[in-house]
Amino acid sequence: MILDANAWFGHWHKQKFYLNTLGKLHKNLQSAGITAALISSTDAIFCSDPEPWNRELIRNLSKYPLFIPVPLFRPRLENREEIINYYSSMPVRALKFMPGYHAYSLISREIETVFSQCSEYKFVIFIQMRMEDERSHHPLVKIPPVKTDEVIRIARKFPALFFVCLSAYFSEAVLLCSKAENVYVDISFTECMNTVAALLKEIPASRVLFGSHTPFLYTESALLKIQYAETGQKEKDAILFKNACTLLNIDNDRLRRRTF
């Protein structure tokens, strides 16, 4: 079984997605052997209110049992409390934060208030470190990556919350996991020779999730990192689905039957 912690659907200003319908995306992930994928809307990223896009995506996912929605959340919106309450009734409680794209620091009273609320409802906090390699940005759309020291500080401040940092580079992933015990990373952007074995020399397998960043990146690239990983099956299973299932409170049977 594979749970992909990092999938997207929608449009992007500088990349033509071949997987441009939910049907194509579903088929691609399914044929790659992925059992479930946490998915967010790219269209929501640049909107000052991401909610219409979040809700549209959730509505459209009903035909595709493989997907688990992760709504994008902007913590500076006035109706943030209402939104947190709304999503607290979802079977899988996860919210995605994008401090880089939404231009805020993780170190602020506002964020602390939001994370306190998230703690109450036991949300898992996804932090998108970047969407693309900074050297590939559109020259007029340069978005800074999320600062690792801010993630570490806020994660330490909320030890009961789980933070999943998506699309971190190798060195960032190592730093994040070694400085805060409640931080997890995915493998989509970590890369060096023998990536997974090298990563597991630095951080335990229990802190690593499978993430492909499809459709931005080729799904196969993430899959092959695991397929060729020089580590035991126990560690591979932890990365492929067990760690994500534990964090999101999904048991194996539910994952197999895709009842989210």
Next chain:
Amino acid sequence: MNIIDFHVHPALEDHSCSETINMVRLAKKHNINRICLLGDVLRFGYNPSEEQVGKINDQTIKLVRKRPDFFFGFCFLNPEHPEKFLLAETERCFTHENFKGIKLEVAVNASDRRVDKVMRIAKRMDLIVLHHSWNTEIINNRKHQSDPEDIACLARRFPDVKIVMAHVTEASERGVLAVQPLKNVWADTSGGQPVAGTIEYAVEKLGPERILFGSDVPYRDFSAQSGKIYGAGIPNHIKKLILSKNAEKLLGLL
């Protein structure tokens, strides 16, 4: 399938060759049977001295001699150096078997006339030139970084020299279009994130026979980089061309 990786950098400080042995082991696991070694080209920064270039090539020579069944060598040069040195260094490398071409990195932009000294040698000796390239719209360091348009400029000046433009997946669509009409330019797929759609676009615009698989190991992973080819929405016979046949033809193995 006899997969050839056109873009690998050995580590200069690997005196015992243990890292290289490990690299070969990992490559074989991925069914990669031959590798083009380009040298540890950034070990001494952007503008290495003659002595430093010599050290980098010494290591490539050593590794190619050690595993002639596995490695092809590329002679690393800095176009800032005098023609006499460039020629002597090229001839020194090519006294050894399995050297196939010249590697140029970031010392001088490809469109700079100083590169012509190297290109004249390549033309005279019928050598492939593999040149670093990156989309400079964002990294903004064109003194050193060669944009695909700079590669195109070089290719127009030397239409008889076979040029491999590195990192096509980082060239952007604009970069692919820049070299599209130039039949003496091939493109390798090495480096960068495995951005979906880039291989399909390169195949469509350059044709399937001008694309070569490369990884950029050890900065990158054989797995993630080969995943670009395996994951691309292109027919299997084109994947075989990219992974193997195109390189075999260009390296004169067929």
